[in-house]
Amino acid sequence: MKSQDIRSKFLEFFKNKQNAIVPSAPLLLKEDTTLMFVNSGMAPFKEYFLGNAKPKSNRIVNSQKCIRVSGKHNDLEEVGVDTYHHTFFEMLGNWSFGEYYKAEAIKWAWELFTQVWKLDKDRLWATVYEADDEAFDLWKSETDITHNRILRFGKKENFWEMGETGPCGPCSELHYFVGDDLSKQSAKGVNVTDEYWELWNLVFIQFNRDNSGKLTDLPKKHIDTGAGLERIVAVMQDKVSNYETDLFQPIIKHIEKITGISSKNNLVPFQVIADHLRMLTFSIADGVMP
Ligand code: SER
Numbered sequence: 001m002k003s004q005d006i007r008s009k010f011l012e013f014f015k016n017k018q019n020a021i022v023p024s025a026p027l028l029l030k031e032d033t034t035l036m037f038v039n040s041g042m043a044p045f046k047e048y049f050l051g052n053a054k055p056k057s058n059r060i061v062n063s064q065k066c067i068r069v070s071g072k073h074n075d076l077e078e079v080g081v082d083t084y085h086h087t088f089f090e091m092l093g094n095w096s097f098g099e100y101y102k103a104e105a106i107k108w109a110w111e112l113f114t115q116v117w118k119l120d121k122d123r124l125w126a127t128v129y130e131a132d133d134e135a136f137d138l139w140k141s142e143t144d145i146t147h148n149r150i151l152r153f154g155k156k157e158n159f160w161e162m163g164e165t166g167p168c169g170p171c172s173e174l175h176y177f178v179g180d181d182l183s184k185q186s187a188k189g190v191n192v193t194d195e196y197w198e199l200w201n202l203v204f205i206q207f208n209r210d211n212s213g214k215l216t217d218l219p220k221k222h223i224d225t226g227a228g229l230e231r232i233v234a235v236m237q238d239k240v241s242n243y244e245t246d247l248f249q250p251i252i253k254h255i256e257k258i259t260g261i262s263s264k265n266n267l268v269p270f271q272v273i274a275d276h277l278r279m280l281t282f283s284i285a286d287g288v289m290p
Contacts, residue, residue, distance in 0.1 A: 105204075
């Protein structure tokens with residue numbers, strides 16, 4: 001399936017669950033001085049989570065342009081060196097502002113992955129925040145995941161925050177084993193080795209962190225999910241690297257043409273240039289001047 005169709009299918013799936021499709025916000029939010037760039041799908045919706053503004057619809061779906069090169073979420077050192085981190089990427093997300101919550105988010109994520117996209121259940125692992133018994137039980141009751149594939153992790157892995165302050169909460173992730181030998185999988189590899197890719201993060205937004213670091217309950221509970229389009233496309237196109245997908249190959253081929261150099265023995269520089277070109281192009285298109 002082509003990347004464009006994968007993006008459309010995601011939007012379509014959630015439209016059928018009564019989520020309105022909305023366009024991506026720009027990469028730079030002038031009104032939010034806590035972030036250099038939009039670093040996640042939820043950043044443009046901060047005021048909705050805080051209850052300071054009202055969305056047109058309480059259930060939406062989108063593909064948000066994101067840049068992670070600074071601050072709390074900074075992937076810069078990994079870019080080009082590994083096969084699945086980028087400065088610029090698209091985050092597919094479904095959103096509930098005070099409506100559906102953990103049960104639906106978990107059930108639909110599993111339905112899309114295993115029934116619609118038919119990802120191999122024997123490669124998928126779910127993680128939950130160590131204290132979140134509710135999410136742990138919902139993976140058992142709402143999906144047919146093998147129970148020993150539901151793992152608990154601490155704050156570092158499974159408590160999501162956009163920055164030093166702002167809306168936040170425990171999260172639950174779906175990880176995918178990309179290795180050749182399925183029998184080599186082990187709970188010990190998840191969140192540890194590069195053979196397990198985090199594909200989707202379901203965040204259960206329920207707190208706000210203030211300047212002093214204190215957490216307070218938000219007036220309502222919300223759903224914020226984020227799935228990296230580039231990784232999903234790699235898995236769906238059966239590639240071991242995001243750079244081998246149709247999102248990057250035309251750019252890499254064009255750099256080869258212009259330079260007359262093959263990318264074959266120069267993977268890292270070609271990957272870095274292709275990544276940065278996408279980031280610059282989208283930034284400039286959104287009015288950011290280098
Ligand atoms: N906010 C979460 C993330 O960026 C899920 O969208 O990973």
